[in-house]
Amino acid sequence: GAVVSQHPSWVICKSGTSVKIECRSLDFQATTMFWYRQFPKQSLMLMATSNEGSKATYEQGVEKDKFLINHASLTLSTLTVTSAHPEDSSFYICSASAGLAGVVLDTQYFGPGTRLTVL
Amino acid sequence: AQTVTQSQPEMSVQEAETVTLSCTYDTSESDYYLFWYKQPPSRQMILVIRQEAYKQQNATENRFSVNFQKAAKSFSLKISDSQLGDAAMYFCAYRSGRRDMRFGAGTRLTVKP
Numbered sequence: 001g002a003v004v005s006q007h008p009s010w011v012i013c014k015s016g017t018s019v020k021i022e023c024r025s026l027d028f029q030a031t032t033m034f035w036y037r038q039f040p041k042q043s044l045m046l047m048a049t050s051n052e053g054s055k056a057t058y059e060q061g062v063e064k065d066k067f068l069i070n071h072a073s074l075t076l077s078t079l080t081v082t083s084a085h086p087e088d089s090s091f092y093i094c095s096a097s098a099g100l101a102g103v104v105l106d107t108q109y110f111g112p113g114t115r116l117t118v119l
Numbered sequence: 120a121q122t123v124t125q126s127q128p129e130m131s132v133q134e135a136e137t138v139t140l141s142c143t144y145d146t147s148e149s150d151y152y153l154f155w156y157k158q159p160p161s162r163q164m165i166l167v168i169r170q171e172a173y174k175q176q177n178a179t180e181n182r183f184s185v186n187f188q189k190a191a192k193s194f195s196l197k198i199s200d201s202q203l204g205d206a207a208m209y210f211c212a213y214r215s216g217r218r219d220m221r222f223g224a225g226t227r228l229t230v231k232p
Binding site: 095 | 152154156161162163164165166169210214219220222223224225
């Protein structure tokens with residue numbers, strides 16, 4: 001099946017630093033990738049949608065200058081949390097959706113998530 | 120806007136018994152997809168089952184089946200012969216076209232031995 005990886009699985013950083021999280025589709029080409037944030041015991045909150053080669057579309061209330069998303073290839077998207085603060089501490093999950101035969105088009109495949117802790 | 124509602128924050132089932140998780144959604148679209156995802160303590164989202172709205176036949180995956188009522192906009196998940204490994208958060212999700220997926224608030228399922 002379709003596999004999506006995320007790196008790192010967890011990261012601790014100091015307030016004011018930037019953190020980059022990578023999301024890779026390992027065995028399919030992801031035309032669209034999504035970034036979610038999940039608070040404890042809550043559902044997934046969509047942050048942004050990115051299509052390969054174009055700018056990401058951010059959800060209302062999500063600061064695009066703080067959460068930089070790059071989708072440079074069909075297998076890689078990155079989320080950079082700039083000048084991180086303790087309130088940015090959360091669980092970040094990416095998902096990928098394919099556009100080629102052999103993979104269900106309308107299903108999103110999720111990465112294992114990244115736990116970010118900002119001290 | 121499309122919304123997904125899961126009215127059961129928590130459910131409990133005895134091992135080997137059957138449990139049904141409820142989900143309703145609101146949409147004006149005619150073509151869409153519905154999903155159930157499972158999120159165990161590892162927090163990895165795992166696709167359980169998928170249903171295309173244009174199909175009348177309910178999807179089935181081994182012990183997992185759905186009751187899809189399009190007119191009522193209802194999409195419940197039935198887990199038969201529950202196992203300890205089924206314990207997790209279950210999210211109902213809706214997607215239309217290539218747009219993002221909308222999730223319900225989730226139902227925490229406990230399986231008692």
